[in-house]
Amino acid sequence: MRRETLASRLKIDSRASELPRIGEALRPLCATLHLTPEECGRVELAVVEAVTNVIRHAYQNRPGHPVDIRFESSPRRLVVEVRDRGRPMAAEALPAAQLPEADGVDLATLSEGGFGLAIMKTVMDEVEYRSDSRSNVLRMTKRWPGGT
């Protein structure tokens, strides 16, 4: 069986008006992977959350900085890497992230934000983060049944 790997790259500026470009870049990959609109929508959501975190936290809402998004797809598997050169994320942020408790919700303690990382962890099978002196990289992997 031929195993075809497709790679593409999207470089955007650190501003919210760039976010729709993520969905536009993903659509051809979703078609290649034969993803349903729901599956494709979830991957778009995870990547938008990752880039939103970069804009808000790594670059502190300052436009004019690079966000480099790399997609690599093979049958039944998609890897997305989001790179930035801003402030690194705190080491405990990713393991600690969780969706709000929905049962017996207490309005007083319900947070208005901070779900982005939890959404990424819910949608994707693996979410990893690494940071060095040059850049921060968030790597997310999604697998579908039959994939490796």
Next chain:
Amino acid sequence: MHIEQHTTGQVLILKLIQARVDLETAAVLKTRLRESIAAGATRVLLDLDAVRFIDSSGLGAIISGLKALGGAGGLAISGAHGSVRDTLRLTRMDRIVPVVETEAEGVAELTRA
């Protein structure tokens, strides 16, 4: 973001005329919700029929409105479909805020509240 509004009975209906509710547009929704509640609205229905994409920024704006209500009255969502409905389910938002199909169902839900 453009938001149309009208009132049915005691329910304020805010219809978002916007395909995306994300970091770029969520602040407008948050401000509108909080201003409406500060002006006396206690039952608010958000019509998301025109919305095609919502992320955690948009959900945060809705939670902000819920907190502004402070347990008085209620807030519900109608018209969510496709990816938006899926995101509400995925994030369990549909267990925090009632999600109904139509405006009439939303008005009935909030009138009971």
